[in-house]
Amino acid sequence: MITFMNNSDSxxxxxxxxTSLMSAESPxxxxxxxxxxASEAGExxxxxxxxxxxxxxxxxxxxxxxxxxxxxxxxxxxxxxxxELTLKYxxxxxxxxxxxxxxxxxxxxxxxxxxxxYTEKNGQLIxxxxxxxxxxxxxxxxxxxxxxxxxxxxxxxxxxFLVLLYKYRCYKFIHGWxxxxxxxxxxxxxxxxxxxVLKTYNVAMDYPTLFLIIWxxxxxxxxxxxxxxxxxxxxxxxxxxxALMALVFIKYLPEWSAWVILGAISxxxxxxxxxxxxxxxxxxxxxxxxxxxxxxxxxxxxxMIWTVGMAKPDTAARGPSQQMRDAAEDGRExxxxxxxxxxxxxxxxxxxPTRPITSFEELEEEERGVxxxxxxxxxxxxxxxxxxxxxxxxxxxTLACFVAILIGLCLTLLxxxxxxxxxxxxxxxxxxxxxxxxxxxxxxxxxxxTLASHQLYI
Amino acid sequence: xxxxxxxxxxxxxxVSLLLASLLWFVSVQLSDRENANLQYGLLVFGAAVxxxxxxxxxxxxxxLLKKADEGLATISEDGRSPISLRQMAYVSGLSFGIxxxxxxxxNILADSIGPGTVGIxxxxxxxxxxxxxxxxxxxxxxxxxxxxxxDACEKxxxxxxxxxxxxxxxxxxxxxxxxxYEASLLPILLLTLCTGLWAFSTAGGSFRSVRKCLSxxx
Numbered sequence: 001m002i003t004f005m006n007n008s009d010s011x012x013x014x015x016x017x018x019t020s021l022m023s024a025e026s027p028x029x030x031x032x033x034x035x036x037x038a039s040e041a042g043e044x045x046x047x048x049x050x051x052x053x054x055x056x057x058x059x060x061x062x063x064x065x066x067x068x069x070x071x072x073x074x075x076x077x078x079x080x081x082x083x084e085l086t087l088k089y090x091x092x093x094x095x096x097x098x099x100x101x102x103x104x105x106x107x108x109x110x111x112x113x114x115x116x117x118y119t120e121k122n123g124q125l126i127x128x129x130x131x132x133x134x135x136x137x138x139x140x141x142x143x144x145x146x147x148x149x150x151x152x153x154x155x156x157x158x159x160x161f162l163v164l165l166y167k168y169r170c171y172k173f174i175h176g177w178x179x180x181x182x183x184x185x186x187x188x189x190x191x192x193x194x195x196x197v198l199k200t201y202n203v204a205m206d207y208p209t210l211f212l213i214i215w216x217x218x219x220x221x222x223x224x225x226x227x228x229x230x231x232x233x234x235x236x237x238x239x240x241x242x243a244l245m246a247l248v249f250i251k252y253l254p255e256w257s258a259w260v261i262l263g264a265i266s267x268x269x270x271x272x273x274x275x276x277x278x279x280x281x282x283x284x285x286x287x288x289x290x291x292x293x294x295x296x297x298x299x300x301x302x303x304m305i306w307t308v309g310m311a312k313p314d315t316a317a318r319g320p321s322q323q324m325r326d327a328a329e330d331g332r333e334x335x336x337x338x339x340x341x342x343x344x345x346x347x348x349x350x351x352x353p354t355r356p357i358t359s360f361e362e363l364e365e366e367e368r369g370v371x372x373x374x375x376x377x378x379x380x381x382x383x384x385x386x387x388x389x390x391x392x393x394x395x396x397x398t399l400a401c402f403v404a405i406l407i408g409l410c411l412t413l414l415x416x417x418x419x420x421x422x423x424x425x426x427x428x429x430x431x432x433x434x435x436x437x438x439x440x441x442x443x444x445x446x447x448x449x450t451l452a453s454h455q456l457y458i
Numbered sequence: 459x460x461x462x463x464x465x466x467x468x469x470x471x472x473v474s475l476l477l478a479s480l481l482w483f484v485s486v487q488l489s490d491r492e493n494a495n496l497q498y499g500l501l502v503f504g505a506a507v508x509x510x511x512x513x514x515x516x517x518x519x520x521x522l523l524k525k526a527d528e529g530l531a532t533i534s535e536d537g538r539s540p541i542s543l544r545q546m547a548y549v550s551g552l553s554f555g556i557x558x559x560x561x562x563x564x565n566i567l568a569d570s571i572g573p574g575t576v577g578i579x580x581x582x583x584x585x586x587x588x589x590x591x592x593x594x595x596x597x598x599x600x601x602x603x604x605x606x607x608x609d610a611c612e613k614x615x616x617x618x619x620x621x622x623x624x625x626x627x628x629x630x631x632x633x634x635x636x637x638x639y640e641a642s643l644l645p646i647l648l649l650t651l652c653t654g655l656w657a658f659s660t661a662g663g664s665f666r667s668v669r670k671c672l673s674x675x676x
Binding site: 403444449456 | 475501
């Protein structure tokens with residue numbers, strides 16, 4: 001779910017911004033159907049007509065036939081169709097999210113296993129001031145709990161601050177904050193990461209080349225994330241910054257604190273999204289009331305997402321293609337009736353011929369996406385990365401955590417398809433991940449090791 | 459469009475492994491650490507329990523899939539489900555096999571990168587290559603067992619089920635004969651071949667269909 005996560009920067013940075021994400025909005029059913037039809041047919045021009053919420057049988061979808069378009073007949077006895085489409089959609093969404101989550105985890109685990117920098121203890125963040133180098137177990141536990149309390153309160157304060165800013169329309173401030181934090185991530189952290197990787201593999205690189213690489217990487221990243229860019233490049237950049245953030249967490253959080261923080265953050269996520277007065281829920285509702293997208297830089301969307309800023313006043317300055325995209329977004333975000341979606345489509349139908357084909361396809365893609373917050377990526381990767389770093393060199397634990405997280409994500413998406421509103425993505429996955437980590441590390445590992453030493457297979 | 463195949467079934471296998479390990483762990487804790495024979499016996503017991511639990515979870519997964527399949531069939535217009543049971547059986551067996559194989563072999567792979575000598579303490583120097591072959595056989599066997607198992611459950615041929623469980627136990631038992639590789643590896647490979655042929659015929663293939671496929675007739 002949407003959890004706003006603060007990017008904890010280095011020790012010096014006083015204010016961080018946490019970005020956590022929301023696991024999808026629930027597009028109204030017409031767009032499910034529409035999008036499904038759109039995806040099945042795969043023809044740009046024809047898609048326009050299909051978007052108006054017509055009902056289709058699954059067989060027709062396969063043929064790409066579009067005889068009955070235009071009239072939303074959801075009221076008829078086609079609830080089963082909706083359910084089936086929901087299930088099918090759910091399956092597609094699951095796969096669309098598995099790939100980026102897996103990629104992020106692979107990057108994190110690969111880095112942890114090869115670059116020793118991220119497993120060395122070189123101090124802690126100021127958000128976890130209590131050290132864990134204490135002699136007694138009780139003291140260590142106490143310190144980690146205190147660390148967790150401090151960290152979570154920092155996160156809560158930041159989130160509430162962000163929500164207040166959003167509520168009072170201080171868009172420029174939020175925008176500036178987001179830009180600053182992504183600048184920090186894209187330039188500073190990438191520089192450190194690249195430096196450590198080069199050190200590990202003993203590759204010499206001169207400063208001009210390094211500057212060129214980092215400058216290009218960072219500049220393209222800023223443009224892609226905060227403005228327009230190809231969908232896959234944007235997704236790649238979001239994955240990379242999530243991985244970098246997760247690596248920072250893995251390095252600077254002490255061991256026990258990390259596990260307790262993971263547990264606490266999933267509880268916080270649950271409360272922040274589901275409680276009526278939770279900050280994230282208020283954020284989602286405010287955004288939906290105002291028909292605005294939520295902080296495009298902080299959400300990973302599996303479909304083409306809006307890439308412009310979120311403030312309404314910018315609409316006038318955008319070109320027709322942007323308007324088209326925004327209109328579709330609004331139509332998608334709206335929980336309104338199909339007529340609303342229809343009106344959106346009709347008003348935007350005129351600019352259609354003037355736009356190039358690529359915009360069509362982009363627009364098509366938008367409707368069938370599901371969104372996951374970057375914070376969720378980050379914490380999943382922290383879990384798996386910590387498992388890889390601290391599980392006595394054992395790959396089974398890492399794999400088990402990986403499978404557990406994916407299963408949790410699967411279940412969350414299933415619940416999303418059932419409940420059709422924003423849901424927290426962290427609790428189920430993190431719970432499974434934690435259970436599997438501790439049980440695999442302590443119980444399964446000796447068993448498998450003993451079996452392997454005798455070369456027994458089960 | 460089918461639900462994401464690999465993680466769900468892998469999850470079931472993992473849970474079965476977890477339970478079996480839990481059982482073994484508890485039994486080890488309660489037993490005498492020094493007695494090597496007892497430890498070995500407990501290991502055998504743990505492995506047998508794990509095999510039985512895996513098959514039990516395979517059955518549970520079959521039940522789950524059947525229910526989901528029926529649900530989908532009632533929802534869809536023409537009463538058929540979009541996924542055939544055979545496909546599900548194949549994917550289920552494959553994912554079981556993949557997760558089982560990966561769990562068995564990944565640590566060995568990771569160790570094989572590092573500096574070291576195989577068998578320096580007097581064990582067999584063919585450890586890596588035989589592990590590779592055994593894992594291959596195991597993955598294939600799981601896939602074949604999946605197909606046969608689901609088909610047997612579907613047609614309620616319980617002797618097939620029993621045969622699958624028995625062959626799984628047999629395979630696991632044969633690995634106890636390592637490092638006497640002639641006695642363990644060769645029979646396992648033979649068993650893989652036979653099970654493969656059996657699964658092929660269960661899935662509806664025959665000699666004629668193979669010939670047709672090879673001669674590229676339509």
